[in-house]
Amino acid sequence: MMKTIQFLSLFVISGFAFSIEKPNVLLIMVDDMNTMLSTYGHKQVKTPNLEKLKKEGVQFNKAYVQYPQCTASRTSMLTGLYPDQTGVTQLRQHFRNFVPEAKTLPQIFKEKGYYTARVGKIFHYDVPREVGTDGMDDSISWVEKFNPIGIDKIRHDKTTWLGPRKPNDKWGGGAISWMRVGGSSDEHTDGIATQKALELLKAKHSEQTEQPFFLAVGYFRPHVPFAAPEKFFDLYPREKIDFIQSNSRDREDIPIAALSDDHHTLNITDSQRKDVYQAYYASISFIDEEIGKLLNQLELLNLKETTIVIFVSDHGFLMGQHGLWQKKNLFEESVRTPLIISSPFHDNDVNESNAIIELVDLFPTILDLTGIDVPNYLSGKSFASIIDHPVEKFRLSALSQTDSKAGKTRPGFPKVKGYSIRTERFRYTEWDQGNQGAELYDHANDSEEIDNLIFNPDYEREKIKLKAELHKRIKDAQQKI
16 A cells, blocks of 8 residues: 555655546446456456456455345445345345445445446446336435436346246346347446446546546446447357356255256256357357456546556356356355455556455445544454555465355255355365265365365365364354454
């Protein structure tokens, strides 16, 4: 952080451009995006603008969410508290009903004199039903807010669902689905969001307003129903798509509590997999292009040298690994999330970090990077120093939790909680404190988490250590604020 503050002091003394000491912040949040991105090494999905952002900052390869579901994850990230502290572990819960005095990240910036604005989804929305509304927003956090709505909501009747929806379910927001409604990028909800954000970057330029900004742009994609202009589907011809094959042996050693199956995905065909992959990939590349427009605007307006950019997804997304889809489980692909931070006040030759990061740490880190005091009640820890020194280590483990969704296809299965830690080498998970099973995966030999080693005697010592670490992490994450 010292490097940041020193730079800003020189920046002001030299009289360069304007006399605002506070840097701007552009927070770009996406929905349900995993690390199947070219910037993370994926060989099919094209994300050139995220690659550009990485070259200008630091990409975090081991960033983990605290709860792989929109509401709980976003609440944890934006309050700096764990889900058991905010009380938010279900979709339609609002943290103000549990911790009304908690301050959000944008709220603190607002109190520090920043112009704070939200465009799109930052706090939770039911997608697609609440697109174009405030959703479950936190109005006190913003000076202004904008709710884009485009043809992907207006023409929702063109959605294709993988399987039948629930009776009387008009929207089907929780089911694997996609739509091909054509149109230009500027006609889609997320394209409209970009255009509004570009306007705000120009209108709220610090040189004109003498006020720094905290602009949060929340894209709805690639949340289901996957949607994008047709040109992005054309990037991924179905016949060239490689998809994850089912591995029946993989599921033999997985506890039932971890199997968050949906009825409509249990018998998915290879042809359907290609449709789903194509639409998901198209949605990602669409959002990547929109992010590129934001980055270009920063350059055009000479804001690049005074603006910290954070790109993050609210959680990952399973695409058939372990025979599972979407989120709400504790496998790597569900709880690992993309995260890139670019700060003009930090310069180094290393653009990747393998430090273990939790998204609860983003709150104090962003405050630290902007020179704002970090509240001492936060559970997250600042990793601002890693922006300067990406090779440094940070946490020993990342904690994630969820409630079992096995009951969706297994009537009568108990509603139990699962907690998991990811260390540098291992993932260790317990369901109902182990009463409904446990999992141990060795990432040194099994990065896809195929072989559950929980009963392997060769790993008994590691299991004991990991069990102790997990229970310590759970206890700490449940401390009242």
